[in-house]
Amino acid sequence: xxxxxxxxxxxxxxxxxxxxxxxxxxxxxxxxxxxxxxxxxxxxxxxxxxxxxxxxxxxxxxxxxxxxxxxxxxxxxxxxxxxxxxxxxxxxxxxxxxxxxxxxxxxxxxxxxxxxxxxxxxxxxxxxxxxxxxxxxxxxxxxxxxxxxxxxxxxxxxxxxxxxxxxxxxxxxxxxxxxxxxxxxxxxxxxxxxxxxxxxxxxxxxxxxxxxxxxxxxxxxxxxxxxxxxxxxxxxxxxxxxxxxxxxxxxxxxxxxxxxxxxxxxxxxxxxxxxxxxxxxxx
Amino acid sequence: xxxxxxxxxxxxxxxxxxxxxxxxxxxxxxxxxxxxxxxxxxxxxxxxxxxxxxxxxxxxxxxxxxxxxxxxxxxxxxxxxxxxxxxxxxxxxxxxxxxxxxxxxxxxxxxxxxxxxxxxxxxxxxxxxxxxxxxxxxxxxxxxxxxxxxxxxxxxxxxxxxxxxxxxxxxxxxxxxxxxxxxxxxxxxxxxxxxxxxxxxxxxxxxxxxxxxxxxxxxxxxxxxxxxxxxxxxxxxxxxxxxxxxxxxxxxxxxxxxxxxxxxxxxxxxxxxxxxxxxxxxxxxxxxxxxxxxxxxxxxxxxxxxxxxxxxxxxxxxxxxxxxxxxxxxxxxxxxxxxxxxxxxxxxxxxxxxxxxxxxxxxxxxxxxxxxxxxxx
Numbered sequence: 001x002x003x004x005x006x007x008x009x010x011x012x013x014x015x016x017x018x019x020x021x022x023x024x025x026x027x028x029x030x031x032x033x034x035x036x037x038x039x040x041x042x043x044x045x046x047x048x049x050x051x052x053x054x055x056x057x058x059x060x061x062x063x064x065x066x067x068x069x070x071x072x073x074x075x076x077x078x079x080x081x082x083x084x085x086x087x088x089x090x091x092x093x094x095x096x097x098x099x100x101x102x103x104x105x106x107x108x109x110x111x112x113x114x115x116x117x118x119x120x121x122x123x124x125x126x127x128x129x130x131x132x133x134x135x136x137x138x139x140x141x142x143x144x145x146x147x148x149x150x151x152x153x154x155x156x157x158x159x160x161x162x163x164x165x166x167x168x169x170x171x172x173x174x175x176x177x178x179x180x181x182x183x184x185x186x187x188x189x190x191x192x193x194x195x196x197x198x199x200x201x202x203x204x205x206x207x208x209x210x211x212x213x214x215x216x217x218x219x220x221x222x223x224x225x226x227x228x229x230x231x232x233x234x235x236x237x238x239x240x241x242x243x244x245x246x247x248x249x250x251x252x253x254x255x256x257x258x259x260x261x262x263x264x265x266x267x268x269x270x271x272x273x274x275x276x277x278x279x280x281x282x283x
Numbered sequence: 284x285x286x287x288x289x290x291x292x293x294x295x296x297x298x299x300x301x302x303x304x305x306x307x308x309x310x311x312x313x314x315x316x317x318x319x320x321x322x323x324x325x326x327x328x329x330x331x332x333x334x335x336x337x338x339x340x341x342x343x344x345x346x347x348x349x350x351x352x353x354x355x356x357x358x359x360x361x362x363x364x365x366x367x368x369x370x371x372x373x374x375x376x377x378x379x380x381x382x383x384x385x386x387x388x389x390x391x392x393x394x395x396x397x398x399x400x401x402x403x404x405x406x407x408x409x410x411x412x413x414x415x416x417x418x419x420x421x422x423x424x425x426x427x428x429x430x431x432x433x434x435x436x437x438x439x440x441x442x443x444x445x446x447x448x449x450x451x452x453x454x455x456x457x458x459x460x461x462x463x464x465x466x467x468x469x470x471x472x473x474x475x476x477x478x479x480x481x482x483x484x485x486x487x488x489x490x491x492x493x494x495x496x497x498x499x500x501x502x503x504x505x506x507x508x509x510x511x512x513x514x515x516x517x518x519x520x521x522x523x524x525x526x527x528x529x530x531x532x533x534x535x536x537x538x539x540x541x542x543x544x545x546x547x548x549x550x551x552x553x554x555x556x557x558x559x560x561x562x563x564x565x566x567x568x569x570x571x572x573x574x575x576x577x578x579x580x581x582x583x584x585x586x587x588x589x590x591x592x593x594x595x596x597x598x599x600x601x602x603x604x605x606x607x608x609x610x611x612x613x614x615x616x617x618x619x620x621x622x623x624x625x626x627x628x629x630x631x632x633x634x635x636x637x638x639x640x641x642x643x644x645x646x647x648x649x650x651x652x653x654x655x656x657x658x659x660x
Contacts, residue, residue, distance in 0.1 A: 182370040185337040188357040189364040190384035191435060200383075204374055 029262070036255035052256035061236070069238040070264065072153065072228065073221040076160040077168075080217045081210065083161060084168030088209075089202075091169075092176040108166045120230065123159060124150065151233035159231055160221050167216035175209025176202065211272050222265055286310045286346075287438055287471045288334065293343035295329055295495075303329040305495040306343060311439075311473065311488075316465050319475045320482040320518060321492035327475040328367065330492070331441045334473070335364045348438060358387070363437035367444045369428035371416035377427050378412035384435040402430040405464065422453045426460075433468065442474040446481050454478075458485055479519050483507065491515045496647045509552035513565045513656050514646035521601075523573060523612050525566045526657045529559045529641065536636055539566045543606050547583045547636035554643060564641045565653055570601065570613040572638035575622065575630050582633035588612055590624040604632065609658065 039047040056062055095101050111119060125131050129146035137143045149155060179202060187197045221227075225239030238261050245254035288311040295304040303326045311317045319327045332338035333345065336357035345352040347360060363384065371380050381402055385395045403409045406426040411419055419427070425445065432440060445461070446454045458481050465472045476482050482489055483503045491498040491506065491514070499506050499515040510516030513524070527541035537556050539546050546566050550556045568584075576582070588604035591611065600622065602614045612632060616622060624630060645653040 180368075180370065182366050182368065183372060185332075185335075185357075186364075186366055186370040186372070186431075187383070187387075188337055189335045189360075189362065189366075189441075190431065191358045191387040192383075193356075193358050193387075196387060201372065 032255045032258050032262075035252055036259045038252045038255075041249070041251040052253050053260075055253070056256050056260065065236050065238050065241055066264075068235050069222065069261070070268075072156060072232070072235070072237065073218050076157055076164065076221045077214045077217040079157055080161055080164055080168040081214060084165055084213060085172055085210070087165075088169045088172035088176055088206075091173055105170075108169065111162065112166070119163065120159070120227070123155075123231070127155060127158075151231060153232055153235065156228055156232040156235075159227055160217075160224075163227075164217045164220055167220065168213035171212035171216070172206055172209040175206040175212075179205050207275075211275060215269060215272055218268065219265060222261070285313050285348075287313050287315075287348055288473070289344075289346040290330075290334075291344040293330070293333065293340050293345060295326075295333060295338070295340050302495050304333070304340070307492075307495070307497055308343075309490055309497065309500055311471055313471065314469050315471055316462070316485055316487045317471060317473045318482045318486035318489040319473065319492055320479065320489055321475075321477065321498075322518075323477055325492045326495040327492050328443055329495075331364065331443050331473065331475055334439065335362055335441055336360050337364075361438040362441060363432045363435050363439070364441040365428050365432040365443065365445050368448060369424050371424055371428060371431070373416055375416075376412065377408070377414050377416065377419065380416065380427055381430045381434055383431060388435060398434055399430075402434050405467070406430050406460065421449045422457070425449055425453070425457055429461075429464075433464070436468070437470065439471045439473060442472065444475055444477075446476055446478060454481065461485065483519055491518050493646055494648045498647050507569075509640070510567070510642055511553045512644045512646050513567070513642045513653060514648075514651075516565075516567055516642055517656075521570045521613055521615070523568050523570060524657050525610075526654050527564060527566050529556070529562055529564055532556050532560060537641060539564060539641060541566060543586055543610075546586075546639065548639040548641050549637050551640050551642065556641075559641065559643050562643055563653055564643045565645070565657055566639065566641055568634050568639040570615040572634045573612065573614040573632050574616075574634065575602070575614060575624075576633045583636040584634050584639065586612065586632045588630055588632055590626055590628045590630055592626065593622075604630065 035041060036052055037048045037050065039049045039051060091101055091104055095104070114122075127133055127149040129148065129150075131149070133149060134143075134146045137147065183201055183205070184197055187201045192200060223239060225237055225243055228235060228237045229240050238257055242254045242257045242261070245251075245257065288309075290310070291308050292306040293304055293308070294302075294306050296302050307326075307330065319330060321327050329338065333340045334347070334352075336352065336355060347362065352360065372383065375383070378399060381399050382395045385398055390398075399412070403412065406429060408423060408426050408430065411423060411427070416424060416427070425448075429442075429445070432442075442461075446458060449457065461472070461474070462485055474485070486503050488500065488502050489506060490500045493514055498518070499511045501509075503519070506515055507519050510519075516522055517524075525539075525541040525543060525546065527539035527546070529537055530540045530545060531538040532550075535549065537548050537550060537559070539548060548566060548568075551559075574582075586606060588606050591603045591605050593603065594601040595618065598618055600616050600618050600620070602616065602622065604612045604614070606612050614632060643653075645651040645656040
């Protein structure tokens with residue numbers, strides 16, 4: 001065994017990372033909160049007020065925006081779970097060869113080697129009115145006119161699914177592959193039929209992975225306002241609203257919306273992590 | 284007596300052509316404490332997993348209480364198992380672990396509660412119910428695993444190396460507990476171990492396994508006194524072995540010529556001595572029958588040796604002598620018996636021919652040479 005470096009060394013190694021996080025994340029976030037309470041954007045002569053928050057929570061648009069924002073992210077997370085869990089399960093329990101498993105993981109990573117813009121535009125030849133899907137639908141006489149597949153909530157879900165699926169599959173795969181096969185055997189000899197082995201042992205022990213996956217997809221999609229603005233057929237989400245107000249230099253109101261977005265996401269995370277002990281995934 | 288387990292030519296081959304089981308046949312009677320003993324990797328764990336149904340066999344037949352087990356999933360077998368490493372469910376409390384099997388069988392809460400309480404009392408694990416498996420000691424985990432396997436009252440309880448993974452003192456305690464629990468609850472207990480002491484002391488009958496084959500099946504005394512192969516003889520208890528050739532037989536004795544002289548032995552119980560004349564065999568005698576004698580005691584067998592060293596075990600003393608540079612001969616005497624000798628002192632060892640026998644087969648595994656088995660390891 002090598003000698004452990006002194007404890008102070010650990011902190012010194014952490015320092016550059018901590019400084020970056022402090023300067024580019026923590027301080028800007030605190031500034032955002034401060035600005036959200038300003039009447040006008042001014043650090044030289046600030047007037048603090050809760051007016052922005054009152055306006056936000058009384059605005060007739062707010063319920064729709066919140067429902068869109070969190071609803072779409074939640075839906076995307078659940079769809080990713082429904083698609084990702086079987087995939088992770090298959091990879092863990094049905095593919096015995098490590099080589100094949102690694103190949104699948106590499107294939108899942110391929111989309112991330114492609115530029116975001118290209119990935120986004122690539123949906124047009126697939127889902128567009130003269131795209132592959134419409135062609136096939138007409139070829140098999142399922143529809144007679146090209147249908148609009150590009151601009152709807154489900155388009156958004158499909159595109160989000162494609163860009164987020166790996167973040168769901170990977171933590172679940174990790175959790176599943178850590179399950180001792182003898183726990184499954186023990187349940188089987190203790191008279192569990194297959195579906196109960198799955199629920200009582202496999203699913204329950206993979207919950208940390210499920211929670212991490214849900215968190216990744218939820219947070220990822222919550223912060224993404226460009227994809228919804230491009231593909232979702234004009235639905236309003238909170239991020240987009242923030243961008244609009246910021247673009248028009250209404251900083252305090254944009255900051256208020258940002259703060260609300262962050263607080264609600266934090267609340268969701270706290271609840272999720274209360275359900276499952278996240279340490280179990282990595283210990 | 285009714286057969287609870289019947290295995291006929293059970294075979295299993297793992298991918299990569301490792302033969303785990305090579306046509307094993309045996310039967311287990313009702314209420315037997317049946318022990319499968321063998322070195323690690325001999326296939327004993329594979330055999331247990333096949334009986335439990337968590338592993339398929341390639342060929343042969345397996346019957347449990349007369350029912351063919353081919354394609355019967357583990358949850359439809361009247362079998363329970365305590366797995367090696369215990370495999371307690373880490374996300375469940377001790378109570379939930381023990382209750383698991385009954386819950387799967389759809390028993391109601393009151394009955395489960397009653398049975399769990401009975402089990403925790405029987406195995407002395409009361410008060411741990413609300414703990415998690417990682418919050419209890421190794422010895423406690425062992426008993427929780429037993430309680431969990433036992434609570435569904437199976438006709439066959441399989442125990443895969445239940446005595447490993449805890450320290451020696453706990454092993455003995457758990458072994459004694461197992462025997463008492465077996466007497467109280469009954470049913471077939473089928474246990475694997477590589478430890479000869481536990482095997483001999485617990486078993487009603489035992490099966491000695493080697494490289495996926497059966498070396499011998501019998502009661503502990505049968506195997507200890509009348510081994511069929513040298514491997515089986517070596518696996519239970521200490522043994523003095525001399526390679527030799529069968530010279531002569533009489534109706535009650537055989538004479539074997541070894542490099543230390545001609546020794547007399549009784550006929551082997553498991554093979555016909557008449558066929559062995561002129562053959563290379565292993566002459567075997569257990570250390571507890573070998574005595575040190577300074578004067579001519581008129582015994583059948585005499586061997587001149589030098590005192591080498593001794594090991595003190597409290598209640599007995601193991602004396603080690605050298606017959607020549609390579610050959611060690613052991614004698615076990617009671618610690619109360621007076622014994623004094625200087626290292627290197629020349630002494631004479633004697634033993635009665637009725638306590639010595641011969642074995643002609645090194646092992647059921649083919650290609651093992653008897654001389655190699657005697658001198659090799």
